[in-house]
Amino acid sequence: MPTRLSPSRASDFKRCPKLFEYKTILGFVTPNTVATARGTLFHLVFEHLFDFPRTERTRENARSLVNPGWELLTHPDKADDEVVDTIERRLRDTSGLWIELLEADAWDLSSKLERAADYRLLAPAGSKEEASIISQVEQLVNNYFEKDIEHVQDFDPNGREVHVQAQLGDLTLHGYIDRLDVHRTKAGEDRWFISDYKTGKPPQPQYASEAFFGMRVYALLLEEERGFRPHKLRLIYPSADRATGVVDEVVDEALQIRTKSQVLQIWDEIKACDAQEYWPTKKAKLCNWCHFQDQCPAFTSAS
8 A cells, every 4th residue: 555645646546557558557657658758848948948947938039948957867967067957957957957966866877767667668768769759848848828818928937846735634645736827816815726737638618627646636635735725726737728727716615525525435445445445446438548458357357
């Protein structure tokens, strides 16, 4: 059993308890795909875009982070004398991705090397897969600025990749917020916004609630840990247009109560599955993209 639960792991269980067992209890690894690599690279680019002063947060500077960002993901363990590119050097300084620093934490180095090897296997240097990932992220950057999804020159995030954690009974709940923003109203009130980048397509209205699940957990964690309730949750879709590029949801007390109840129910169900040593399958359309089909009883028992 895990000692902590994140929104992504809770979502795994909601989707299929057997998937949760494979990934969390048994520790089976889901290989990266071009889509997940694209998403990770875009997140890295936009995390570091805010390192620039406001007036320099341009499309050109965002694009300049794409190739060095991919280099960080595929080769996190470079030495100081190996890097000439000034943008890559700045990214490594900000992220602490130098072999001299990583060697101080053997576990962190090992995990980063494993992920980097996975990326290189997925998209070897000079391959069409690598070119596709880089090109797709550059297109997302272009669209984000051309369609005016946000005005990144007008604000500074309060935090990026913000870790939040709280104790709910016997459950330790935690996660990482892509971007935490605060805006002051004319009346002098601080309003907090949780913003999350999504490199897929905006959800249809009937699926919006599922898309917001992780964000709702972050809102609950902020209030539990830091004592304030965010005003809105914002899903940012850089592939969309101005009208659909930001999908938001207002946070109120009723939503917080429902989210807390839902999370605790999921946790109770996880504990029940563990006690019974039985993790049922839940067949759905998403099974078509599941990496564990060849060992899942929902498929192997039918063959």
